[in-house]
Amino acid sequence: MASGELEAPMTRLMEELQESEAGLLAEYDALVEVLRKDPLRFKELSTRLDEVAESLLAAQRQLQLAEEVLSSLPPKIKLPERLAPADIAPETREAVEPPSPPKPPTAPAKAPRRERVAKAMKGIRDPDTPSDLAELVDELEQLEALVEEDRLKAVRALDPTDLRTWLKLTAAWSRHVGQLTDVQGPQRERIRAVFEKAVEISKEVRPGFVHGLAADHAPEGKSWLEDAEEAYWDLETAQEEPAA
Numbered sequence: 261m262a263s264g265e266l267e268a269p270m271t272r273l274m275e276e277l278q279e280s281e282a283g284l285l286a287e288y289d290a291l292v293e294v295l296r297k298d299p300l301r302f303k304e305l306s307t308r309l310d311e312v313a314e315s316l317l318a319a320q321r322q323l324q325l326a327e328e329v330l331s332s333l334p335p336k337i338k339l340p341e342r343l344a345p346a347d348i349a350p351e352t353r354e355a356v357e358p359p360s361p362p363k364p365p366t367a368p369a370k371a372p373r374r375e376r377v378a379k380a381m382k383g384i385r386d387p388d389t390p391s392d393l394a395e396l397v398d399e400l401e402q403l404e405a406l407v408e409e410d411r412l413k414a415v416r417a418l419d420p421t422d423l424r425t426w427l428k429l430t431a432a433w434s435r436h437v438g439q440l441t442d443v444q445g446p447q448r449e450r451i452r453a454v455f456e457k458a459v460e461i462s463k464e465v466r467p468g469f470v471h472g473l474a475a476d477h478a479p480e481g482k483s484w485l486e487d488a489e490e491a492y493w494d495l496e497t498a499q500e501e502p503a504a
Contacts, residue, residue: 288309377418380411383405386496387399390442402433403437403450420468427461431472432485433484433488
């Protein structure tokens with residue numbers, strides 16, 4: 261099949277996949293919201309939640325493949341209807357034949373990985389359990405610093421693996437502080453805002469599965485603090501790697 265004949269069905273396929281992805285995302289968000297309000301329904305909804313998550317990942321993979329195929333098609337140049345290719349003189353045929361596909365623009369060189377991680381983590385210390393009000397205030401400020409607008413540009417520039425680790429840190433740290441008994445209503449709203457920003461970044465950039473962002477997730481380690489500390493030190497280690 262010629263590239264011109266392939267472009268239309270591929271475009272339709274992409275539109276269908278995008279509609280499917282949007283529907284699955286909406287259903288997944290709705291299920292998560294139900295579980296957030298009523299965790300006791302986890303047993304009832306967990307099977308459907310897993311099915312939607314698997315379908316969503318499959319749709320995203322198909323959409324990515326369709327985008328790659330469509331972007332690889334050369335541009336079309338239509339010949340005048342009154343001329344068939346055999347009727348065009350050799351000296352003029354070159355002017356109307358489709359040119360070679362243009363070379364993709366060269367992306368600006370990325371900064372080394374360790375520099376990008378260091379920029380995303382600048383000024384952030386390791387998570388802790390506050391022992392008094394002053395330490396709780398500091399812990400909340402550290403959480404909010406993770407999602408400051410100036411920092412998020414550096415966060416979005418992270419490699420997918422490092423971004424997943426950053427999201428795990430943000431989610432686990434938020435959940436650790438949120439379950440402390442000394443946290444009051446307004447403070448819980450601040451924690452919720454940090455957590456929701458992590459969910460927003462995950463949906464926007466789509467780096468892959470991140471444990472801790474769904475309401476039904478339990479800590480991978482002994483506690484959310486342990487998960488947050490593990491993610492923090494993974495990012496610290498990434499900053500110490502030698503430049504390639």
